[in-house]
Amino acid sequence: MIPSTHPSSVASRGIAAGSLSSTAPAVSRPPAIGWSWLAVGVVVTVAIATTGCGGAPAASFRANLVESTKQRLTPQQESQVATVMLALFGTPDEPVALPETGLDQAKLTLAAGPVRSDIVGRKNGLYREHCAHCHGITGDGLGPTAAFLNPYPRDYRPGVFKFKSTERADKPTRDDLVRLLHNGVPGTSMPSFALLSETQIDALVEYVKYLSIRGETELALARAFFELDDDAKGELPQTREFLVDEMLTPVADKWRAADEARIPVPEMPADIDMAASIAKGKELFYGDKANCVKCHGVTGLGDGQANDYDDWNKNIVEITKEIDGTAERAREAKTSGMTEEQRAEHRANIAWVNRFHGVLDGDALQPRTIPPRNLRQGIYRGGRRPLDLYYRIHAGINGAPMPAAKGTVPPEDIWHIVNYVRSLPYGFDGELGADRSTTSVQRDRM
Ligand code: HEC
Ligand code: HEC
Structure with a gap:
């Protein structure tokens, strides 16, 4: 589990300087465009990775072995991916932000590395202090506590995020991630970091983006072998055009596009008749277009179809x-x-x-099903503002079975569903609620 000592991690065994010459033969060829740049990056980062800072054992990123084994990469190909990753992204102690990533190196430095204070007493190593024990040093969701948590901490590497103001398949905006860190994810082990300063939160958001861009680029590289023609002899082209422009930049561009992917939300009419709206929402909830009842159950307790996975x-x-x-x-x-x-x-x-x-x-962790939410509890992972519920219902939840209502339910009608969902925690007992359990075990008595 501990990344730096993990026995099967390519990152920890494959990037020793010796393996470079045998697995990256392009080094000795006449440099292709940009290759000299790549080689310099590798030499510098290998030096850092093997010596570490101040004698402490250097941390390394874990390779995505599940994906490389799935793609049936050879050990040489795995090693090539590890070498390229090191050149493109550096190490957990010395992250590299190429201009194409759009990331801010100063912010990464604040979040990365071991927990320490700098010369003016400013805390560094924020990610390892606050996040790594759950999300893992690599952001693979395999920190030491991960196996004990339900839901599991997020693996950022596929670049899929759930709780955001953008369309389903799009990245979250910076503001979405800031809000997420402020609020945590209610009803899960993901805590609120509201006590950190704005600068610290900002640095952590940048670091999550870095880990995610890194992880998605690694996936792209592992999958790229599949499309190589025979001339390539099973090796990735060692050019800047391929590695940066074709593999990394498209991933980073998706993050840049997030601000334009915001979900358009119509105003809820100020003079809305709430009782009528809730009744309309209820009809939609049980109707066969939105069909919320299929998963959330006739009682809204989340006891409909529950055998699916994220x-x-x-x-x-x-x-x-x-x-x-x-x-x-x-x-x-x-x-x-x-x-x-x-x-x-x-x-x-x-x-x-x-x-x-x-x-x-x-x-990997033992797979667990994702139950539909119990809507009688009034706990919403993505936030409890009516607007948050609007986003969730409009776009569904990316990476989860919860589908988008967009396209089947007109935008104004989504507000009616929001109002109905918001009425559910009080439904059985009136506005004030009552001391009654809302677990599905007790539903017969409700
Ligand atoms: C105690 C464990 C724990 C710690 C510590 C923790 N998280 Fe999480 N985090 C989780 C869990 C669990 C989830 C998944 C919630 C879900 O899927 O509903 C999550 C989800 C996330 C997500 C994905 C949200 C989305 O919209 O999909 C991000 C981003 C995130 N955490 C960032 C962080 C950062 C940054 C830190 C440190 C400042 C941190 N987390 C600390 C447990 C943790
Ligand atoms: C195919 C099954 C399915 C259908 C249909 C479905 N949901 Fe969900 N819903 C889920 C699952 C699963 C989750 C939990 C997802 C997660 O935790 O990532 C969820 C979560 C939610 C949440 C919680 C959001 C949060 O922030 O915690 C709300 C609200 C919700 N659904 C409302 C609805 C409404 C309203 C409809 C109908 C328009 C609907 N769902 C249709 C499966 C479904």
Whole structure:
């Protein structure tokens, strides 16, 4: 679990200086455009990674072994990804913000590295102090406490965020992340950081973006091998055009576009008849267009369809199915009649299955289903302003089964659903509520 000592982490074993010459042969070729720049970056960051600061063991990012094993990368290819990642993004102690990332190096410096104070007593290492024990040094959601939490801390690497003011598939705005850190995620272990200063929150937001851009670029690199033609001999092109312009920049551009992706919200009429609006919202909630009842249940307790997963857990469920299927086919295969080629493939499949079991043990958490929210509790992870509920219902929740009402319900009608949802925590007992449990176990008595 501890990233720097994790036995199977490519990041901790693969970027020793010695492996560079054997796995990045482009170094010795005539430099392609931008390669000299990349090589300088690698040399500098390797020096930092191997010596560390002040003698303390240097922290390293964990490689995304689940993805590289899924893509069946060879050890050489994994090592190539690790080398490129080091050059593009640096290390947890010395993060690098290329101009293409749009990130502010000074803010990253404040958030990165071990917990310490600088010469004027300013706290550095904020991410490791406040976030890493849950989200992991790499932002992979695999910090030491992660396994004990439900829901699991977020893995930033796929770049999927749930609670925001932008359309479903878009990134959150800076303001969304600032608000999130101020409020925490109510009803989960994600705490509020309202006691930190604005500067500190700002630095942490920048660092989350950095980890997410880094993680999404790593995913793009791991998937890029798939599309290489035979001439490439299974190696990624070592050019700035490919590594920065094609792999990194599109990821960073999505973050830049967030401000333009804000959800347009119509004003709720000031003279709205609240009772009528709630009644209309109720109709929509149970109707077959919005069909909220399918998941949130006839009582709104969240006891409808509850056997689905969010994207992070679903990924592991699907991978496990794929491994089991491959293992099953390998068991049933009759090796006697195989050609030499088929036999080699058979052996490779068995090796892949065995390796993947090991990777899942160390680099993934046991999948957990995501129950639809109990709407009688009045606890909303993405915030309880009517506006927050509008965003959630309009766009759905990215990465979760909760679908968007956009397209099926007209914008003004979404306000009616918001008003109905807001009335639910009080529904059984009137405006003041009462000392009654709102858990689904007790629903028969309600
Ligand atoms: C005690 C564990 C814990 C700590 C500490 C913690 N988080 Fe989280 N965080 C979570 C959990 C759990 C979630 C997932 C909530 C969910 O999916 O509903 C989460 C979600 C998030 C998200 C995703 C929100 C979204 O819209 O999808 C971000 C961003 C985030 N945390 C940032 C941080 C930062 C930055 C820090 C440190 C300042 C931090 N967290 C500290 C547990 C933690
Ligand atoms: C396919 C199942 C499904 C349907 C249909 C569905 N939801 Fe959800 N809903 C969920 C799940 C799952 C969550 C929890 C997501 C999470 O925690 O990330 C959720 C969460 C919510 C939340 C909590 C938001 C927060 O900030 O905590 C609200 C409010 C909500 N749904 C309202 C609705 C409404 C209104 C509709 C109909 C327009 C609807 N849902 C339709 C599955 C569904």
